[in-house]
Amino acid sequence: MTTDEPRDPFAHVRILDPGALKALAHPIRVEIYDILSQLGPQTASSLAARLGESSGVTSYHLRALAKHDLIQEVEGRGTARERWWERPRGSVSFANPEAMKTPAGRAASQVVMSSYFDRRHRQLADYLAHAYDVEPEEWQEAAMLSTTTVRMTAPQLRELALKFSALLDEAATTYRDQTGPDVRPITVRADMFPLEPAEDAEDVHEGDPQ
Template identity: 60%
Template sequence: MTDELPDNRPAPRQDRVLDVGALRALAHPLRVRMFDMLSQYGPQTASTLAARLGESSGATSYHLRALAAHRLIREVEGRGTARERWWERPAGGIELMNPDAMKTPAGRAASQMVMTEFLRNRHDQLVDYSERGADAETQPWRDAVIISTANTRLTVEQTRQLSQAIQALIDEAVSNHRDQVGEGVRPVTIRADVFPLPEQADDK
């Protein structure tokens, strides 16, 4: 259950701002992919992650422990055994651009590396869907999908309002359906990008 405002709107999201230590722990391509998979598919073991990612269970187990040391993931209570531990990502967003971390070369490099890997994973998933989706998915799923790019001209305040409105819709969907299970339920990734393009001379 989430905290709610008096008019029943969900409370504003409070993302965890990653410190330099957490950023450096996450700054590894395989760790980013594992973190993403835990976010998208739910609890996993070192063995299930290894099978999905084409890695050894020894490698995934090592990286899971590194992520857990900085509270990026946690062990699932009451599930698994001493030999087969289940791991999950805590609910809630993370903020990669920590202003304090960005003041140091190491922090800035770690932030950029993590962001680059997240974006690469998102791009790879989108390309994979575009290549296989028409043939692999049923018509109802194809009809439910939106892949769209639009362009307009906004002030910084209009851009902020648009971003907040989109984020509110996403937060509501995630809050209402994060733990949903049952027939027809699948993991769905939601993408949202709103950012300014470089200015041209006649825009200034």
């Protein structure tokens, strides 16, 4: 059965339960989780080198994440002394409506989301600071940084989010396992949220395609 309706991005998303949120609510664990998401399987030693921590510290945090199935061992890879870890495939939501009803749940969710987006913001800032000096021209021209302000209702925003999600899912499915000398991990951001209402504000488009 096929349909022209955009796929609901929340239909097959793992919503982290309070226990998993609490386990993830540590800046280093969020960093580890996101590194595994972006760069693929890592060991405690490779993570330690990236984070400037000891392998003992990263091993401790890896075990805590694995306890709640946030990460898993890579099957058939590694040894008893050097295990490889990966993030299971699939979408994850840090916003659990039930958890948000309690102070502890809200606090854990805020730590996770703040740490996650802090890392992504640092990556963007680093790209802006160094892209024109270190990135080849073809990558500079292929990248795009753009923001747009529009006037919408909540249902219209929801429809737009569904369309974006369908497009991103298509790209993720098509290129998920692609490898090769010219292949690099790409971060794609789609932040859509309401601003404070303002009378007589004009639509503004600010773009910086590169």
